[in-house]
Amino acid sequence: MDEMLMLRLRVEDLLYLEADLLDRWQLDDWLALYTEDAHYYIPPSDVDGDTADPESSLFYIMDDRIRMEQRVIRLSKVGAHSEFPHSKVRHLVSNTRVERAGDLIRARSSFVVWRSKDVTSDAFVGHYLHEIVEQDGALKIAKKTCVLDMEALRPHARISIIL
């Protein structure tokens, strides 16, 4: 089989696994998909999310691995009021394209994430930029940027789930 096609299938498998773990609130397992120096970003919608730098623009989320771990810990607590009880979450991922840049695999995909709680359902629409590396034969995510293809985060009040 064509090598890039095979790679895309492997990447899609990883993205679908990630979506499934997030939908089922298996957040420790989700974290295990990431490298030890991973980052998770969500830029705001008035900058070019594909190129914006979280170190010079205000983002919604600019997590390093330490903060990703703390985010998972926080979301397991009753005191994370916004997510107690946990909302219903559904990640839809599609249109995946992959390219190789040396050892780095770049994946670009479309997402819709639904969050439902307290008689409201909000949809987050956008595209993912994943940077993936191969470690001991397995694919690991080194960086994930969730670019919102929305004019503003409205009527959403919060990104209390993991996109």
Add this chain to the structure above:
Amino acid sequence: MPRAAFTSRDVFEREYEAIFGNCWLYLGHASELPEPGNFLTRTVARRPILFTRDKEGEFSALLNACPHRGALVCRERKGKSRAFMCMYHGWTFGSDGHLMTLPGSSGYPEGFKTDPQKQMVHAPRLERFGDFFFINFSKDGEDLATYLADAGDYLKLVAEHSASGMQIVGGTQEYSMRGNWKLLAENSFDGYHAACNHSTYLEYLKNANGALGATPLSGVARDLKNGHALVEYSAPWGRPIANWVPLWGEEGKTEIAAIYAALQARVGAERADRIAHKNRNMVIFPNLVVNDIMAITVRTFFPTAPDYMEVNAWALAPREESEWLRKFRLYNFTEFLGPGGFATPDDVEAIEKCQQGYAVGGEALYNDISKGMLREDGASFDDEEQMRAYWREWDRRMNQVES
């Protein structure tokens, strides 16, 4: 406070007349229009505004509608342009709103183009306090500095973080809440809710830094007159102006110490101590929040219904800040603040649950904001004196308008 103040459609409509129609409302910061010709569009109290700088550098706040048929003239969020053409019939206006080009002018009488009614309309009043620009939809009333009262000195204090001037960092957090807008005013300087509502944030600080800082949450609440108020307090989190925390690494310690020494030399030891070591959550009536906490956020929020508000939030930072410190400022901002932070989502939950709770109606008609009323040695940061100051002004202004 009667809960009808948060739920009534009649109150909501009267607020637009009595409060948003008469108060000074925050428009933007000078640093958002750094060069002549820059512009941005923004909705203030439901009205689309075009905020411009002309080629001489003069600022204008125009009501963003064509005098011809009323279409929005500028449809971009921001940019640089000396002329703004209405896409409907091509009427074109300068940065100060004057009609530059009138297509098909042979169909109009002489003098039509210079008729005052054919120019874009300016917001009735535009004034600046330092680099903060405000507009007022009423021609009459006190000037901005008088209106700001004792809040003015605190806006100056924020400006003094920098030797070269403060700037809005690129990137706007634009979100909303399904709750009455005044719930966010209360929440923005509520020192009482932190321990319960934000327990997971305090636990995060402890985990991420190895231990919670030794500085306790402690301080005062102040009425700044005209409905403005603040809480000023010490806290265990890092502040990019001069409160180092272990999470920022050893190399940062030296830089933070140098910033503090320079600040002391510039503004004196006492003011430097306040700027660096004290946190301030300030609400400028009716809806400008300037919170100088683990980072500085400038925030406005306008209702579009009694139970829904749109929020805009920006980060303010010293221009001369190093890349290293800017990174940690933004890292600090996002740790607590905004829809993806470790705290704001729980504020949203509280605000939305209050709004939902008001639906019980019946005999549960009032909110309690009495904490600290009987204290004789001045209000604590976790009392509710700042909310009472805000609500007294709200009540005074609402009573000036017939229901």
